[in-house]
């Protein structure tokens with residue numbers, strides 16, 4: 135056995151405090167286990183437990199039905215029109231924030247929250263107003279309400295398309311100004327014209343369906359859409375060039391991302407059919423607005439109908455807004471009574487779920503794991519976190535944890551196990567005991583990468599029944615010394631292995647020793663020379679000092695040879711008791727581990 139460290143009796147450390155943040159993961163040089171940790175009484179992958187009633191800041195107007203749901207669960211602060219400074223001040227007192235498109239949730243907001251903000255709910259689809267990287271780095275979940283306003287947005291797109299084609303807004307203003315200009319406002323027909331839907335997602339698809347109903351020929355461009363889904367509703371997917379060069383009308387429905395920012399620019403307008411008409415209910419930023427003014431002035435584009443702008447509200451003297459061939463609305467795509475009620479309920483449910491620690495189906499910056507998978511994996515998620523926490527406590531102080539290998543053994547096929555949750559929880563188990571950062575499913579990979587912790591995963595496919603998602607999980611930490619030499623495996627890594635038994639996580643292997651202890655409370659691991667009387671001695675020592683033993687098992691190589699005794703205890707033994715255990719005859723090393 136390649137024991138990197140076989141210290142006979144371990145010294146008790148003086149300070150149980152958390153170490154300061156360090157770029158290297160260095161476990162505390164203590165056998166008292168990690169410092170006090172958040173108690174989690176229930177399974178939750180986001181571990182966003184809040185013991186008192188949470189506070190939700192609603193920063194933009196939200197439908198009553200959603201507000202009612204929130205008020206049943208949390209203290210709700212509806213504060214609209216906050217300045218960026220006011221938002222940053224308020225946010226440190228809030229567990230959740232709900233916004234629409236009018237609030238910029240910047241890095242400063244996450245920094246100002248000082249870790250309290252657990253979830254940002256975007257009551258709508260577009261999340262371009264939320265700094266997702268900053269949210270992820272701060273372990274803050276971002277959820278949106280992606281479906282409830284689809285129809286409203288599509289209907290608004292069609293409303294703008296038809297209003298533009300028949301000059302409704304301009305003619306309305308003219309009549310109200312006392313004029314009667316029937317010749318000036320002759321429109322164009324839609325029937326048999328070609329509409330290019332740019333972005334064939336939820337809204338784009340609904341616009342396409344409705345435009346087909348108006349007798350239009352609909353083509354679409356979307357690099358990520360499935361051609362057969364488009365074909366099923368009579369829409370042909372084409373290239374960007376073909377879409378913009380053949381269309382009489384173009385309707386924009388892609389999200390604003392670095393890749394789509396200003397994708398409608400001078401170059402794109404130049405390729406369009408002269409006299410084309412454009413509708414934008416997506417985001418102002420996908421269009422280069424100055425280039426659009428030039429294209430309108432030159433007649434390449436004869437009309438535009440815009441619901442969204444790069445800057446909202448746009449400047450009062452905006453050439454684009456004031457252009458006579460432009461019809462505008464103040465970002466009204468989602469603003470129907472029905473959509474706002476739906477969005478409010480959708481976001482309230484997602485935010486409440488996230489505050490309860492559940493994984494939201496509409497998470498934007500965390501893996502979406504189906505509810506049934508989460509429920510099936512629940513005991514293994516707890517096991518994963520505990521194994522990570524145990525493994526890191528076995529590392530000798532001063533060793534940097536850089537390389538962790540996780541092995542999942544299962545009778546299921548390799549593609550039939552979603553390990554993202556498990557990996558995140560192992561990362562949480564490893565990092566939280568030795569640093570002051572908070573790790574959850576949202577930021578686990580980011581934090582691991584930031585700290586130079588490399589986690590590799592391996593699958594072992596076992597024979598047998600695939601009824602259980604997993605048989606065991608093994609966590610190995612490479613290139614470190616251990617404060618409990620027996621935890622070092624035959625290949626020199628610290629190794630712990632666990633299984634779920636009767637729905638409870640159990641530690642079943644330490645180094646090369648088979649053990650069996652339920653992962654509850656705390657654990658004492660002792661290596662001894664197998665001989666009669668040791669178990670009794672240690673048991674009485676604990677009992678005499680009011681420490682309840684909940685579990686005990688001994689794994690040995692052979693009779694009279696070395697054995698590892700695992701003792702599960704409900705209370706933390708005093709230093710004196712631990713010292714006496716260490717001094718017990720035949721005990722060669724021991725370690726106290728807190729779960």
Ligand SMILES: NC(=O)c1ccc[n+]([C@@H]2O[C@H](COP(=O)([O-])OP(=O)(O)OC[C@H]3O[C@@H](n4cnc5c(N)ncnc54)[C@H](O)[C@@H]3O)[C@@H](O)[C@H]2O)c1
Nearest residue numbers: 260287333334335336337356358387388389415416467468
């Ligand atoms: N005006 C409003 O009030 C309002 C209301 C709802 C949605 N929106 C906007 O509309 C956008 C679309 O909403 P959705 O619900 O349909 O979202 P969605 O995610 O269902 O659809 C977006 C589609 O855009 C496609 N896409 C991405 N990059 C593209 C590119 N470079 N070229 C072409 N297509 C690309 C995606 O593949 C996806 O199919 C949202 O991001 C939001 O910004 C505005």
Ligand SMILES: O=C(O)[C@H](O)COP(=O)(O)O
Nearest residue numbers: 234235257258259260468
């Ligand atoms: O992305 C969206 O959902 C729409 O742009 C709606 O935005 P709003 O919630 O500000 O109306």
